[in-house]
Amino acid sequence: MVGAQTQRAERGPGRPRQERVTDDTLEAVIELVTEQGVKAVTMDAVAARAGVSKPAIYRRWPSKQALIIAAAESRIGPLSVPDLGDIWAELREVLTARLAAYRLPGTARLLTELMASAAEADGARGEYVDYTDRLMAETRRILQRGIARGEVRPDVDIRSAATLVAAPLVYRLLAERELPNERFVDDLVDLVVRAVGHPEA
Template structure:
Protein backbone atom coordinates (compact mmCIF):
# COMPACT_ATOMS: atom_id res chain seq x y z
CA UNK A 1 0.00 0.00 0.00
CA UNK A 2 1.41 3.38 -0.98
CA UNK A 3 1.98 6.00 1.66
CA UNK A 4 0.32 9.31 0.86
CA UNK A 5 2.59 12.27 0.29
CA UNK A 6 3.37 14.04 3.57
CA UNK A 7 2.92 10.86 5.64
CA UNK A 8 5.88 9.05 7.14
CA UNK A 9 6.15 5.30 7.71
CA UNK A 10 6.31 4.36 11.38
CA UNK A 11 8.99 2.02 12.56
CA UNK A 12 8.44 -0.69 15.12
CA UNK A 13 7.88 0.23 18.75
CA UNK A 14 5.75 2.83 20.47
CA UNK A 15 5.00 6.02 18.50
CA UNK A 16 6.88 8.97 19.93
CA UNK A 17 4.63 11.07 22.13
CA UNK A 18 5.17 14.49 20.61
CA UNK A 19 2.65 16.06 22.96
CA UNK A 20 5.16 15.40 25.76
CA UNK A 21 7.64 17.79 24.16
CA UNK A 22 5.13 20.64 23.99
CA UNK A 23 3.81 20.00 27.50
CA UNK A 24 7.32 20.00 28.99
CA UNK A 25 8.48 23.15 27.20
CA UNK A 26 5.26 24.93 28.17
CA UNK A 27 5.82 23.83 31.77
CA UNK A 28 9.35 25.28 31.76
CA UNK A 29 8.11 28.65 30.52
CA UNK A 30 5.23 28.70 33.02
CA UNK A 31 7.43 27.78 35.99
CA UNK A 32 10.04 30.40 35.11
CA UNK A 33 7.38 33.06 34.49
CA UNK A 34 5.65 32.38 37.80
CA UNK A 35 8.56 31.63 40.12
CA UNK A 36 11.86 32.37 38.34
CA UNK A 37 14.72 30.07 37.42
CA UNK A 38 15.12 28.93 41.02
CA UNK A 39 11.91 26.93 40.70
CA UNK A 40 13.14 25.06 37.64
CA UNK A 41 13.95 21.48 38.58
CA UNK A 42 13.39 18.34 36.57
CA UNK A 43 10.92 17.17 39.24
CA UNK A 44 8.93 20.40 39.07
CA UNK A 45 8.88 20.38 35.27
CA UNK A 46 7.73 16.76 35.10
CA UNK A 47 4.99 17.41 37.67
CA UNK A 48 3.80 20.57 35.93
CA UNK A 49 3.78 18.88 32.52
CA UNK A 50 2.07 15.76 33.85
CA UNK A 51 4.79 13.45 32.54
CA UNK A 52 7.36 11.15 34.10
CA UNK A 53 10.82 12.43 34.95
CA UNK A 54 12.43 9.77 32.70
CA UNK A 55 10.36 11.16 29.80
CA UNK A 56 11.96 14.57 30.43
CA UNK A 57 15.49 13.18 30.76
CA UNK A 58 15.15 11.13 27.57
CA UNK A 59 14.64 14.32 25.59
CA UNK A 60 16.82 16.73 27.59
CA UNK A 61 19.59 15.06 29.64
CA UNK A 62 20.45 18.27 31.53
CA UNK A 63 18.63 21.34 32.81
CA UNK A 64 20.78 23.38 30.42
CA UNK A 65 19.42 21.40 27.46
CA UNK A 66 15.90 21.94 28.75
CA UNK A 67 16.29 25.70 29.21
CA UNK A 68 17.77 26.13 25.74
CA UNK A 69 14.98 24.04 24.20
CA UNK A 70 12.34 26.09 26.02
CA UNK A 71 13.90 29.34 24.85
CA UNK A 72 14.13 28.09 21.30
CA UNK A 73 10.50 27.01 21.39
CA UNK A 74 9.59 30.66 21.99
CA UNK A 75 12.41 32.44 20.16
CA UNK A 76 13.54 30.09 17.45
CA UNK A 77 14.77 30.71 13.94
CA UNK A 78 12.58 32.79 11.66
CA UNK A 79 12.37 33.41 7.94
CA UNK A 80 12.07 36.83 6.32
CA UNK A 81 11.27 36.92 2.59
CA UNK A 82 13.28 39.00 0.17
CA UNK A 83 11.54 42.38 0.30
CA UNK A 84 14.03 44.04 -2.01
CA UNK A 85 15.15 46.41 0.77
CA UNK A 86 17.52 45.74 3.66
CA UNK A 87 15.86 48.14 6.10
CA UNK A 88 12.42 46.64 5.51
CA UNK A 89 13.82 43.17 6.13
CA UNK A 90 15.64 44.36 9.24
CA UNK A 91 12.41 45.85 10.60
CA UNK A 92 10.71 42.50 9.92
CA UNK A 93 13.37 40.64 11.93
CA UNK A 94 13.19 43.12 14.82
CA UNK A 95 9.38 43.17 14.84
CA UNK A 96 9.17 39.36 14.91
CA UNK A 97 11.63 39.25 17.81
CA UNK A 98 9.83 42.03 19.67
CA UNK A 99 6.55 40.14 19.40
CA UNK A 100 8.17 36.92 20.65
CA UNK A 101 9.85 38.69 23.57
CA UNK A 102 6.57 40.27 24.68
CA UNK A 103 4.93 36.87 25.22
CA UNK A 104 4.35 35.98 28.89
CA UNK A 105 7.38 34.53 30.64
CA UNK A 106 9.86 35.09 27.84
CA UNK A 107 11.66 37.92 29.65
CA UNK A 108 12.44 35.71 32.66
CA UNK A 109 13.25 32.76 30.42
CA UNK A 110 15.82 34.73 28.44
CA UNK A 111 17.32 36.13 31.62
CA UNK A 112 17.57 32.53 32.80
CA UNK A 113 19.29 31.42 29.61
CA UNK A 114 21.85 34.21 29.97
CA UNK A 115 22.44 33.36 33.62
CA UNK A 116 22.66 29.62 32.96
CA UNK A 117 25.33 30.21 30.31
CA UNK A 118 27.62 31.61 33.00
CA UNK A 119 27.06 28.86 35.56
CA UNK A 120 29.83 26.48 36.50
CA UNK A 121 29.68 23.42 34.30
CA UNK A 122 27.73 25.14 31.53
CA UNK A 123 28.54 23.81 28.08
CA UNK A 124 29.34 27.06 26.31
CA UNK A 125 29.18 25.43 22.89
CA UNK A 126 25.50 24.60 23.42
CA UNK A 127 24.64 28.23 24.15
CA UNK A 128 26.77 29.40 21.22
CA UNK A 129 25.00 26.97 18.89
CA UNK A 130 21.61 28.24 20.13
CA UNK A 131 22.50 31.89 19.50
CA UNK A 132 23.84 30.99 16.06
CA UNK A 133 20.51 29.36 15.20
CA UNK A 134 18.46 32.25 16.58
CA UNK A 135 20.49 34.92 14.76
CA UNK A 136 20.87 33.01 11.50
CA UNK A 137 18.15 35.00 9.69
CA UNK A 138 19.68 38.31 10.78
CA UNK A 139 22.98 37.24 9.21
CA UNK A 140 21.11 36.05 6.13
CA UNK A 141 19.34 39.41 5.76
CA UNK A 142 22.69 41.22 5.99
CA UNK A 143 24.32 38.87 3.48
CA UNK A 144 21.36 39.24 1.12
CA UNK A 145 21.71 43.02 1.43
CA UNK A 146 25.35 42.80 0.40
CA UNK A 147 24.48 40.59 -2.58
CA UNK A 148 21.69 42.99 -3.57
CA UNK A 149 23.94 46.02 -3.14
CA UNK A 150 22.11 47.93 -0.38
CA UNK A 151 24.49 46.83 2.43
CA UNK A 152 28.16 47.76 2.31
CA UNK A 153 30.40 44.88 1.27
CA UNK A 154 32.86 45.76 4.04
CA UNK A 155 30.22 45.81 6.80
CA UNK A 156 31.17 43.85 9.91
CA UNK A 157 28.38 41.28 9.81
CA UNK A 158 29.26 39.67 13.13
CA UNK A 159 29.17 43.00 14.97
CA UNK A 160 25.97 44.10 13.22
CA UNK A 161 24.27 40.79 14.05
CA UNK A 162 25.26 41.14 17.72
CA UNK A 163 23.98 44.72 17.89
CA UNK A 164 20.68 43.82 16.25
CA UNK A 165 20.08 40.77 18.46
CA UNK A 166 21.23 42.30 21.73
CA UNK A 167 19.36 45.60 21.53
CA UNK A 168 15.93 44.17 22.31
CA UNK A 169 17.24 41.63 24.80
CA UNK A 170 19.16 44.27 26.77
CA UNK A 171 16.10 46.52 26.87
CA UNK A 172 14.02 43.67 28.26
CA UNK A 173 16.44 41.86 30.61
CA UNK A 174 18.77 44.60 31.85
CA UNK A 175 16.57 47.69 31.61
CA UNK A 176 13.43 45.79 32.65
CA UNK A 177 11.32 47.44 29.96
CA UNK A 178 9.51 45.66 27.18
CA UNK A 179 10.84 46.41 23.69
CA UNK A 180 8.36 48.35 21.56
CA UNK A 181 7.85 49.66 18.06
CA UNK A 182 9.80 52.83 18.83
CA UNK A 183 12.87 50.79 19.76
CA UNK A 184 12.47 48.62 16.67
CA UNK A 185 12.37 51.74 14.49
CA UNK A 186 15.37 53.32 16.23
CA UNK A 187 17.51 50.20 15.96
CA UNK A 188 16.55 49.69 12.32
CA UNK A 189 17.45 53.30 11.56
CA UNK A 190 20.76 53.23 13.46
CA UNK A 191 21.90 49.91 11.98
CA UNK A 192 20.64 50.97 8.56
CA UNK A 193 22.77 54.11 8.67
CA UNK A 194 25.80 52.14 9.84
CA UNK A 195 25.79 49.44 7.18
CA UNK A 196 23.76 50.69 4.23
CA UNK A 197 25.42 51.81 1.04
Protein backbone atom coordinates in the same frame (compact mmCIF):
# COMPACT_ATOMS: atom_id res chain seq x y z
CA MET B 1 -0.54 23.68 38.98
CA VAL B 2 -3.77 21.70 38.53
CA GLY B 3 -5.24 24.65 36.65
CA ALA B 4 -2.26 24.75 34.29
CA GLN B 5 -2.54 21.02 33.57
CA THR B 6 -6.29 21.35 32.98
CA GLN B 7 -5.67 24.23 30.58
CA ARG B 8 -3.17 22.09 28.64
CA ALA B 9 -5.63 19.22 28.39
CA GLU B 10 -8.37 21.53 27.15
CA ARG B 11 -6.06 23.23 24.67
CA GLY B 12 -5.00 20.19 22.68
CA PRO B 13 -6.67 16.85 23.45
CA GLY B 14 -6.45 15.83 19.80
CA ARG B 15 -2.73 16.42 19.44
CA PRO B 16 -0.44 13.42 18.87
CA ARG B 17 0.99 12.18 22.17
CA GLN B 18 4.61 12.90 21.25
CA GLU B 19 3.76 16.48 20.36
CA ARG B 20 1.70 16.90 23.52
CA VAL B 21 4.52 15.63 25.75
CA THR B 22 7.03 17.98 24.09
CA ASP B 23 4.80 21.06 24.18
CA ASP B 24 3.58 20.52 27.74
CA THR B 25 7.10 19.88 29.02
CA LEU B 26 8.53 23.04 27.45
CA GLU B 27 5.62 25.11 28.68
CA ALA B 28 6.15 23.73 32.18
CA VAL B 29 9.80 24.81 32.07
CA ILE B 30 8.82 28.33 31.01
CA GLU B 31 6.24 28.52 33.81
CA LEU B 32 8.73 27.36 36.45
CA VAL B 33 11.45 29.74 35.27
CA THR B 34 9.17 32.77 35.11
CA GLU B 35 7.53 31.99 38.46
CA GLN B 36 10.52 30.86 40.53
CA GLY B 37 13.71 31.10 38.49
CA VAL B 38 15.94 28.55 36.82
CA LYS B 39 16.86 26.87 40.11
CA ALA B 40 13.26 25.62 40.32
CA VAL B 41 13.74 23.66 37.10
CA THR B 42 14.40 20.08 38.13
CA MET B 43 13.33 17.02 36.19
CA ASP B 44 10.97 16.10 39.05
CA ALA B 45 9.38 19.54 39.11
CA VAL B 46 9.00 19.69 35.34
CA ALA B 47 7.51 16.20 35.18
CA ALA B 48 4.99 17.05 37.89
CA ARG B 49 4.04 20.38 36.32
CA ALA B 50 3.71 18.96 32.81
CA GLY B 51 2.02 15.74 33.85
CA VAL B 52 4.59 13.60 32.02
CA SER B 53 7.12 10.98 33.13
CA LYS B 54 10.77 11.70 33.81
CA PRO B 55 11.91 9.04 31.31
CA ALA B 56 9.87 10.81 28.63
CA ILE B 57 11.73 14.03 29.41
CA TYR B 58 15.16 12.40 29.46
CA ARG B 59 14.50 10.74 26.10
CA ARG B 60 14.14 14.20 24.55
CA TRP B 61 16.58 16.29 26.61
CA PRO B 62 19.56 14.62 28.32
CA SER B 63 20.30 17.51 30.70
CA LYS B 64 18.75 20.44 32.50
CA GLN B 65 20.68 22.83 30.26
CA ALA B 66 19.31 21.21 27.11
CA LEU B 67 15.79 21.41 28.52
CA ILE B 68 16.08 25.10 29.42
CA ILE B 69 17.50 25.95 26.00
CA ALA B 70 14.73 24.02 24.26
CA ALA B 71 12.12 25.89 26.30
CA ALA B 72 13.69 29.25 25.45
CA GLU B 73 13.89 28.27 21.80
CA SER B 74 10.19 27.36 21.79
CA ARG B 75 9.46 31.01 22.57
CA ILE B 76 12.47 32.78 21.01
CA GLY B 77 13.69 30.60 18.20
CA PRO B 78 15.09 30.72 14.67
CA LEU B 79 13.24 32.73 12.06
CA SER B 80 12.86 32.58 8.30
CA VAL B 81 12.39 35.82 6.36
CA PRO B 82 11.87 35.70 2.58
CA ASP B 83 13.90 37.86 0.24
CA LEU B 84 11.86 41.07 0.16
CA GLY B 85 14.39 42.92 -1.96
CA ASP B 86 14.93 45.51 0.77
CA ILE B 87 17.13 45.14 3.85
CA TRP B 88 15.04 47.62 5.85
CA ALA B 89 11.90 45.55 5.38
CA GLU B 90 13.69 42.28 6.11
CA LEU B 91 15.32 43.52 9.33
CA ARG B 92 11.98 44.92 10.43
CA GLU B 93 10.43 41.46 9.93
CA VAL B 94 13.03 39.95 12.26
CA LEU B 95 12.68 42.59 14.94
CA THR B 96 8.89 42.64 14.80
CA ALA B 97 8.86 38.88 15.40
CA ARG B 98 11.28 39.28 18.30
CA LEU B 99 9.20 42.14 19.67
CA ALA B 100 6.12 39.91 19.81
CA ALA B 101 8.04 37.25 21.76
CA TYR B 102 9.67 39.73 24.15
CA ARG B 103 6.33 41.27 25.01
CA LEU B 104 4.82 37.94 26.11
CA PRO B 105 4.38 37.62 29.89
CA GLY B 106 7.41 36.03 31.50
CA THR B 107 9.85 36.54 28.64
CA ALA B 108 11.96 39.09 30.52
CA ARG B 109 12.44 36.67 33.43
CA LEU B 110 13.09 33.82 31.02
CA LEU B 111 15.84 35.76 29.24
CA THR B 112 17.40 36.90 32.50
CA GLU B 113 17.50 33.37 33.88
CA LEU B 114 18.76 31.96 30.58
CA MET B 115 21.71 34.37 30.59
CA ALA B 116 22.51 33.56 34.22
CA SER B 117 22.33 29.84 33.47
CA ALA B 118 24.62 30.27 30.48
CA ALA B 119 27.17 32.11 32.61
CA GLU B 120 27.24 29.22 35.09
CA ALA B 121 27.11 26.40 32.55
CA ASP B 122 30.87 25.66 32.38
CA GLY B 123 31.18 22.56 30.18
CA ALA B 124 27.67 22.96 28.76
CA ARG B 125 28.30 26.54 27.61
CA GLY B 126 28.64 25.36 24.03
CA GLU B 127 24.95 24.45 24.03
CA TYR B 128 24.06 28.06 24.75
CA VAL B 129 26.47 29.29 22.08
CA ASP B 130 24.86 26.98 19.56
CA TYR B 131 21.41 28.28 20.51
CA THR B 132 22.54 31.88 20.04
CA ASP B 133 24.05 30.94 16.69
CA ARG B 134 20.73 29.50 15.53
CA LEU B 135 18.94 32.58 16.83
CA MET B 136 21.16 34.98 14.86
CA ALA B 137 21.43 32.96 11.65
CA GLU B 138 18.60 34.67 9.77
CA THR B 139 19.87 38.17 10.59
CA ARG B 140 23.27 37.20 9.22
CA ARG B 141 21.64 35.88 6.04
CA ILE B 142 19.71 39.13 5.63
CA LEU B 143 22.90 41.15 5.97
CA GLN B 144 24.66 38.91 3.45
CA ARG B 145 21.78 39.40 1.02
CA GLY B 146 22.13 43.12 1.60
CA ILE B 147 25.78 42.93 0.57
CA ALA B 148 24.86 40.96 -2.56
CA ARG B 149 22.25 43.60 -3.49
CA GLY B 150 24.65 46.46 -2.83
CA GLU B 151 22.69 47.79 0.14
CA VAL B 152 25.32 46.88 2.74
CA ARG B 153 29.00 47.74 2.54
CA PRO B 154 31.09 44.65 1.70
CA ASP B 155 33.56 45.49 4.49
CA VAL B 156 30.89 45.23 7.21
CA ASP B 157 31.57 42.50 9.77
CA ILE B 158 28.42 40.37 9.57
CA ARG B 159 28.67 38.98 13.09
CA SER B 160 29.12 42.42 14.65
CA ALA B 161 26.27 43.87 12.60
CA ALA B 162 23.95 41.01 13.59
CA THR B 163 24.74 41.69 17.25
CA LEU B 164 23.96 45.35 16.65
CA VAL B 165 20.53 44.34 15.36
CA ALA B 166 19.69 41.97 18.21
CA ALA B 167 21.10 43.61 21.32
CA PRO B 168 19.06 46.83 21.69
CA LEU B 169 15.70 45.08 22.11
CA VAL B 170 17.12 42.86 24.84
CA TYR B 171 18.80 45.82 26.56
CA ARG B 172 15.60 47.87 26.48
CA LEU B 173 13.69 44.96 27.99
CA LEU B 174 16.16 43.77 30.64
CA ALA B 175 18.40 46.71 31.54
CA GLU B 176 16.00 49.62 31.01
CA ARG B 177 13.03 47.56 32.28
CA GLU B 178 10.76 48.84 29.53
CA LEU B 179 8.75 46.90 26.97
CA PRO B 180 10.00 47.74 23.47
CA ASN B 181 7.40 48.96 20.98
CA GLU B 182 6.97 49.34 17.23
CA ARG B 183 8.43 52.86 17.23
CA PHE B 184 11.58 51.55 18.86
CA VAL B 185 11.82 48.81 16.21
CA ASP B 186 11.49 51.31 13.36
CA ASP B 187 14.07 53.65 14.91
CA LEU B 188 16.45 50.74 15.44
CA VAL B 189 16.13 49.52 11.85
CA ASP B 190 16.80 53.07 10.60
CA LEU B 191 19.95 53.30 12.72
CA VAL B 192 21.26 49.88 11.69
CA VAL B 193 20.66 50.45 7.98
CA ARG B 194 22.49 53.78 8.21
CA ALA B 195 25.36 52.15 10.09
CA VAL B 196 25.93 49.31 7.63
CA GLY B 197 24.88 51.00 4.39
CA HIS B 198 26.95 52.86 1.86
CA PRO B 199 27.67 56.50 2.80
CA GLU B 200 25.55 58.97 0.96
CA ALA B 201 27.37 60.70 -1.83
